[in-house]
Amino acid sequence: MTIPSTAASAATPVSTDPGGSTVPGLRLSGISKVLGGRTIVDDLNLDIAPGEMVSLLGPSGCGKTTTLRLIAGFLLPDQGRVEVDGAEITSLGPERRPSAMVFQNYALWPHMTITKNVAFPLKVARVPRAQIKERVAEVLELVGLSHHADSRPAHISGGEQQRAALARALVQRPKLLLLDEPLSNLDAKLRVRVREEIRDIQQRMGITTVLVTHDQEEALSISDRVAVMSEGKIEQVSTPAELYRAPATEFVAGFIGSSNKVRALDLGEGEPGVEWVVRPEDVRVDPEGMPGVVTRVLPHGHYSEVAIEVRGTDLRAFVTGEAPAPGDEVGVRITRALRYRNGTLDEAPVTVSA
Numbered sequence: 512m513t514i515p516s517t518a519a520s521a522a523t524p525v526s527t528d529p530g531g532s533t534v535p536g537l538r539l540s541g542i543s544k545v546l547g548g549r550t551i552v553d554d555l556n557l558d559i560a561p562g563e564m565v566s567l568l569g570p571s572g573c574g575k576t577t578t579l580r581l582i583a584g585f586l587l588p589d590q591g592r593v594e595v596d597g598a599e600i601t602s603l604g605p606e607r608r609p610s611a612m613v614f615q616n617y618a619l620w621p622h623m624t625i626t627k628n629v630a631f632p633l634k635v636a637r638v639p640r641a642q643i644k645e646r647v648a649e650v651l652e653l654v655g656l657s658h659h660a661d662s663r664p665a666h667i668s669g670g671e672q673q674r675a676a677l678a679r680a681l682v683q684r685p686k687l688l689l690l691d692e693p694l695s696n697l698d699a700k701l702r703v704r705v706r707e708e709i710r711d712i713q714q715r716m717g718i719t720t721v722l723v724t725h726d727q728e729e730a731l732s733i734s735d736r737v738a739v740m741s742e743g744k745i746e747q748v749s750t751p752a753e754l755y756r757a758p759a760t761e762f763v764a765g766f767i768g769s770s771n772k773v774r775a776l777d778l779g780e781g782e783p784g785v786e787w788v789v790r791p792e793d794v795r796v797d798p799e800g801m802p803g804v805v806t807r808v809l810p811h812g813h814y815s816e817v818a819i820e821v822r823g824t825d826l827r828a829f830v831t832g833e834a835p836a837p838g839d840e841v842g843v844r845i846t847r848a849l850r851y852r853n854g855t856l857d858e859a860p861v862t863v864s865a
């Protein structure tokens with residue numbers, strides 16, 4: 512059975528604008544940037560709907576921060592256009608853009624209180640003092656930091672500093688919120704809590720947001736869509752579910768989740784140049800299946816990762832319930848596979864019964 516694929520063409524978001532307008536909240540058209548003689552961002556196109564949150568996800572050095580800096584105006588592109596809510600801002604400096612950025616290291620002033628830190632961009636913009644006071648109080652309330660209004664950054668926790676940095680961005684009432692690895696300094700538990708807070712605030716304010724991360728779980732859990740980047744290009748932009756179900760390229764298939772690359776097994780078509788990608792959860796231990804031998808078992812709590820050698824190919828399976836033991840002879844059935852030719856999903860995810 513074949514399922515039609517939509518993955519390769521998922522670059523255009525549906526506008527969430529109540530008027531039904533198709534003006535994107537952010538549009539990058541053909542953006543390129545050369546740094547140190549290398550093309551770091553390569554003819555990149557991306558549309559983000561108003562109020563949408565999109566993550567840029569990719570390995571270290573693929574150009575995520577550079578792309579964010581091009582959006583924020585800290586860098587100007589060699590080619591291409593940047594538009595926010597339909598207005599072109601390609602060559603404007605950061606202070607004239609309707610965007611606010613939260614940096615990885617928070618960049619709070621150590622000698623200023625949280626209130627002064629958050630008020631700073633409004634002071635620079637010469638907002639009247641009474642208004643500053645009101646807006647700062649409002650935004651500190653929003654991020655849950657009112658009780659630390661008079662504290663200095665060194666005297667509050669990492670998670671609170673992160674929220675202060677977020678408050679300093681939100682107080683500017685930006686049309687576009689840019690977050691560069693905002694959670695990477697937090698421990699695992701706090702990271703999960705703060706990312707949910709960020710998502711909640713982003714949705715309540717309906718603010719168009721770009722989040723840069725190399726943490727796929729983070730990207731998949733809080734984004735409307737995820738743009739997977741590799742070497743300065745976007746490989747695929749899709750909803751988290753679609754990205755996992757139908758990765759458009761072999762790079763995305765290998766980068767998102769875990770997968771088996773299968774060349775040697777004949778999964779229905781013995782053609783050369785075709786690579787099959789099989790998710791571990793689509794490998795079933797089934798007495799009726801192909802004969803295999805368990806080589807390794809890694810318990811993960813509620814499931815086990817089981818390595819099984821089948822006709823000379825090593826397959827990984829996720830087994831819930833009782834796991835087999837190394838050396839056991841088992842049957843293996845593959846219930847679903849993706850087929851790639853020349854690195855690209857060549858037709859559709861294929862359901863197999865090998």
Ligand SMILES: Nc1ncnc2c1ncn2[C@@H]1O[C@H](COP(=O)(O)OP(=O)(O)OP(=O)(O)O)[C@@H](O)[C@H]1O
Nearest residue numbers: 546547551569570571572573574575576577578725
């Ligand atoms: N000003 C610069 N001059 C020369 N090369 C640069 C400059 N800025 C960035 N680069 C290079 O561009 C590439 C992409 O950098 P970038 O910071 O955008 O990556 P990233 O995807 O954010 O990575 P990470 O996940 O590690 O933060 C890197 O190889 C980096 O060394």
Ligand SMILES: [Mg+2]
Nearest residue numbers: 575576577723
């Ligand atoms: Mg970076």
